Amino acid sequence: MMDFFKEKPIMTLTPLLRKSLVCAALALTFGAAQAQNFSFGLWGDMPYAKAGDQAKIPAVLKSINQSDIAFSIYDGDIKDGSSKCTDDIYTAALSMFGEMKKPVIYVPGDNEWTDCHRLNNGGYDGLERLSHVRKVMFPTANSLGKTTLPLEHQGQRGEAFYENTRFRHNGIVFVGLNMPGSNNNKILNEKDCAKKSARTPAQCEASNAEYLERDAANVTWMAESFATAKASKAAGIVLVIQADPGFDLPETEDLDESQNPAVSGYRNFMDKLASETEQFKGQVLFVHGDTHYFKLDKPLYAPNRMLGNFTRLETFGSPQIHWVRVTVDAKSENVFTVHPVIVKQ
16 A cells, blocks of 8 residues: 555545545544543532622633633522622623633523522522523633634524534533523512512513423433434533522422422423433533532433433532532543532632
């Protein structure tokens, strides 16, 4: 073969053979990229002004910036749940993300829209704040950060579901979904509607309609992402939301904690996620924030059995101002290795 190439340079080969050689080279290159190990970062639920987090943020940004990660994903809550949802909060978050050297993918949390109806948040219309998030927090189709990466979005820029994102990196599919705390914006009853809130009954009805529409869109985006992972033979898929969907509610012999009304807004999605996970040969890393304690476990079950390829990772949150580094080895059995990074203040 080597003698053949010496006697006949590639530019003198027939077009068909030349095309075959080029395709083979591209396939080898793609295969090498697929197998390449990399790391990414996870952080969220910070800074909270009430907890005095702002002074700690520079150390976190420095730690992430000095690491070897390819990108980071922020899993929601750019402010605390008892401060006002004024426009400057979103501007400040964009400035924070703009300090990151590597790409940052933002996933919305409840404190920046779902909970803005609260009186101590300023009594905003939560759906108006959601519209603001869609228009302001996703200024382009790319990620945030000093360097960016292109993202797929669900919907058109500034409109419904544009905040749901997806991208692929070295054989892994990454998915961001707008699934926030406070029961995914599902309002249970009149008492729930009026509690510490400036909402009217009509606004609560509109919120429930929004929940149903977005929940259906989230299920569709998630299912399409699994289909993408299967079609590309991805070794793993990473799904990132903000809410804790009820993994950690008290469990008793007589009560299935997943059926608690306080987390009923997540049940449809989580049931569909369990089904997709069962049918996926690779590893599923499910990331969320919301309850602010680092956790790593396997809490998802199908009937009568644990789903062994599903891993839940809960990130740190205020006042624990740290982050998580995940190393990916697509050739390893578990694919994802998790490293909590404790930032000295």
